[in-house]
Amino acid sequence: MRRWWAFIPKQRRAEAAPEADLPELEDSAWYMHAAEAESASFWRMARKLPSLAAEAIALAWRADRWLTVLALGLNLAAGVLTTTALLGVADVTAQLFSAEPTTDRILAALPAVFLVAAATAGRTVLGVAAGWAQQRLTPLVQNSIEARFFELSTQVPRAAWDEDAYQDIIEQCRQRGVRAVVELVGDTVDLVTGVVTVAAVGVALVVLNPVLLVLLFLAAIPSGWAAVRSARLQYIASRSRVSRRRRMWVYEMLMASEYTADEVRVMELGPWLRGQYRIMVAAETEADFAVIRQQTWTRLAGSTASGIALGGVYAALLAMIGTGMVPLAAAAAAVVALQSGGQAMRTLMVAINTAYEDSLYAEAVKEFERASSEHIETQPHRLALGTAAEPLPSPGRISVEDVSFTYPGADDPSLRHVSLEIERGQTVALVGENGSGKTTLAKLLAGLYAPSSGRIRWDGRDLAAVDPALWRTHVSVIGQVIYHWPLGAGTNVRIGRTEADPDQDAIVQAARTGGAHDMIMKLEHGYGTLLSKMFKGGTMLSGGQWQRISAARGLFRDPDAKGVLICDEPSAALDALAEAHLFAALQERAGQGITILISHRLSGVRSADLIVVLDEGRIIESGNHDELMAVGGRYASMFDLQAASYLG
Numbered sequence: 128m129r130r131w132w133a134f135i136p137k138q139r140r141a142e143a144a145p146e147a148d149l150p151e152l153e154d155s156a157w158y159m160h161a162a163e164a165e166s167a168s169f170w171r172m173a174r175k176l177p178s179l180a181a182e183a184i185a186l187a188w189r190a191d192r193w194l195t196v197l198a199l200g201l202n203l204a205a206g207v208l209t210t211t212a213l214l215g216v217a218d219v220t221a222q223l224f225s226a227e228p229t230t231d232r233i234l235a236a237l238p239a240v241f242l243v244a245a246a247t248a249g250r251t252v253l254g255v256a257a258g259w260a261q262q263r264l265t266p267l268v269q270n271s272i273e274a275r276f277f278e279l280s281t282q283v284p285r286a287a288w289d290e291d292a293y294q295d296i297i298e299q300c301r302q303r304g305v306r307a308v309v310e311l312v313g314d315t316v317d318l319v320t321g322v323v324t325v326a327a328v329g330v331a332l333v334v335l336n337p338v339l340l341v342l343l344f345l346a347a348i349p350s351g352w353a354a355v356r357s358a359r360l361q362y363i364a365s366r367s368r369v370s371r372r373r374r375m376w377v378y379e380m381l382m383a384s385e386y387t388a389d390e391v392r393v394m395e396l397g398p399w400l401r402g403q404y405r406i407m408v409a410a411e412t413e414a415d416f417a418v419i420r421q422q423t424w425t426r427l428a429g430s431t432a433s434g435i436a437l438g439g440v441y442a443a444l445l446a447m448i449g450t451g452m453v454p455l456a457a458a459a460a461a462v463v464a465l466q467s468g469g470q471a472m473r474t475l476m477v478a479i480n481t482a483y484e485d486s487l488y489a490e491a492v493k494e495f496e497r498a499s500s501e502h503i504e505t506q507p508h509r510l511a512l513g514t515a516a517e518p519l520p521s522p523g524r525i526s527v528e529d530v531s532f533t534y535p536g537a538d539d540p541s542l543r544h545v546s547l548e549i550e551r552g553q554t555v556a557l558v559g560e561n562g563s564g565k566t567t568l569a570k571l572l573a574g575l576y577a578p579s580s581g582r583i584r585w586d587g588r589d590l591a592a593v594d595p596a597l598w599r600t601h602v603s604v605i606g607q608v609i610y611h612w613p614l615g616a617g618t619n620v621r622i623g624r625t626e627a628d629p630d631q632d633a634i635v636q637a638a639r640t641g642g643a644h645d646m647i648m649k650l651e652h653g654y655g656t657l658l659s660k661m662f663k664g665g666t667m668l669s670g671g672q673w674q675r676i677s678a679a680r681g682l683f684r685d686p687d688a689k690g691v692l693i694c695d696e697p698s699a700a701l702d703a704l705a706e707a708h709l710f711a712a713l714q715e716r717a718g719q720g721i722t723i724l725i726s727h728r729l730s731g732v733r734s735a736d737l738i739v740v741l742d743e744g745r746i747i748e749s750g751n752h753d754e755l756m757a758v759g760g761r762y763a764s765m766f767d768l769q770a771a772s773y774l775g
């Protein structure tokens with residue numbers, strides 16, 4: 128088989144070549160074989176509909192019960208009036224085609240004409256009112272689903288985000304799932320209305336001759352089959368392509384974002400990025416064309432069969448008139464009823480199809496709920512969750528006992544048999560080469576991940592049996608890489624402790640200690656300045672200024688200096704003065720809380736009570752500065768190297 132990129136001119140391939148074979152370009156086999164999509168026959172789908180409808184109604188009921196009753200009730204009433212109008216039309220034609228003199232026929236038809244007019248007007252008014260209820264219901268349902276979505280997305284353990292399958296599920300849910308669930312509620316109302324209409328037309332046909340109803344039903348099958356198969360094809364294709372869409376989204380963000388604007392220009396990345404994007408688009412378009420091709424054949428087959436079947440129905444009607452099974456006077460009424468019945472049947476088919484299609488996408492929301500709940504329930508701290516939340520005092524001693532840790536999906540452990548004792552009031556420095564496991568150890572201490580083996584104890588209590596939320600109240604972090612929250616300067620500090628009343632003095636105090644206050648005061652609106660250019664009046668900070676904000680935030684979270692303060696390269700972007708100011712502030716914590724300091728600048732860690740040197744996830748040395756210098760090992764050589772470069 129020719130690989131798809133064979134169709135891209137050679138020069139263009141070269142432009143974007145090296146990663147042209149990304150796995151995301153292949154349709155994911157996992158999704159291709161999604162069980163429910165594979166076996167989704169019309170009957171299976173029709174059987175699923177009642178439970179789907181019940182779920183959708185329950186959802187709407189939870190969002191607003193009165194609006195649900197109104198939307199359903201008014202639509203049902205409108206459906207009944209539609210039927211009344213239909214029967215009225217059949218009656219009018221029956222009267223007009225009777226054997227009576229013309230005037231008598233017209234007079235006899237008049238009551239039915241009035242009935243048709245009244246029913247049509249009533250149906251219009253009810254339709255508008257039902258639309259009003261349905262439209263009000265939609266945002267309410269959407270709000271409740273989104274609230275649940277964000278509840279779970281913020282609750283799942285950190286490890287879930289390391290799984291590409293989970294990220295696919297989230298993407299599918301966000302892209303189409305949430306909207307599908309909202310639409311499913313509307314579909315259900317349409318479905319109920321459709322069933323009522325078809326049932327009512329069915330009654331009219333049965334009165335004329337039951338065979339007509341059977342024929343009408345048989346004639347509707349081909350178009351129903353075509354609609355369902357098209358929906359299924361679209362669904363399978365969209366699921367199989369979710370990884371590639373995520374990849375495209377990444378390139379879109381890289382090409383059109385404030386955060387990458389500098390690098391894209393300085394490194395002239397535009398053509399390369401566009402090339403990569405083009406490759407994705409080519410694969411995506413090819414996949415689109417494949418679905419369109421299959422859908423077109425399906426629709427063509429469905430329409431042809433449907434047309435032939437309809438011809439058969441009318442031929443059967445003629446035969447029935449010819450054999451006297453349907454009286455001639457009722458023939459016109461039968462034609463009208465067949466036409467209306469056909470229309471009602473097609474509308475119902477569309478409603479079933481739309482409901483089915485949306486239900487397939489809505490599965491993504493259930494899948495997201497399932498995957499998230501599973502992550503929440505199987506997280507290592509689950510035993511502790513839900514138990515009585517006894518407040519946990521700030522730690523006097525933290526013991527890391529033979530801890531090893533492997534990231535989800537990784538082959539090699541990032542920490543290997545790490546043991547460490549940390550006492551209240553101590554500053555412990557973690558040093559080592561890039562990738563040696565310093566941040567990973569800090570993440571475990573912050574409760575973001577649980578050890579794969581070994582224990583972390585907090586005054587003797589195994590943290591595996593403590594709700595992480597409890598001990599995180601005592602942990603604050605000054606991060607190496609911080610997200611630039613597009614919020615006000617004061618809020619950026621305050622989010623360190625959202626549950627506290629925003630005490631302005633405490634915010635200012637933390638900003639002073641973190642070296643951010645003077646810088647904030649120079650901004651146009653001081654603490655009220657928006658730190659983003661996303662919105663009008665916002666401003667942009669430098670890397671070092673953001674790091675000062677991060678320090679202020681971390682210190683604000685730990686106002687009485689009794690908790691665990693994790694500083695991961697807190698001064699990497701700071702100027703010499705700001706760095707000295709920050710280290711002085713950290714020194715002041717000595718003898719109070721616990722400070723974990725990760726830094727490559729060894730001059731800043733020499734005063735630490737304990738320096739731990741990591742290498743490939745193992746502790747290779749530990750002790751204070753003098754002890755480690757005396758040993759003359761890795762720390763001593765790193766320190767001497769840095770000192771020599773300063774001294775020239």
Ligand SMILES: Nc1ncnc2c1ncn2[C@@H]1O[C@H](COP(=O)(O)OP(=O)(O)OP(=O)(O)O)[C@@H](O)[C@H]1O
Nearest residue numbers: 289534535537541560561562563564565566567568
């Ligand atoms: N989320 C993750 N999933 C898989 N592997 C990871 C993840 N985060 C880090 N790693 C790996 O774990 C190892 C240790 O990383 P860690 O961030 O702890 O190093 P570090 O010592 O803090 O490095 P640096 O000095 O560069 O900050 C590295 O090999 C890294 O590739």
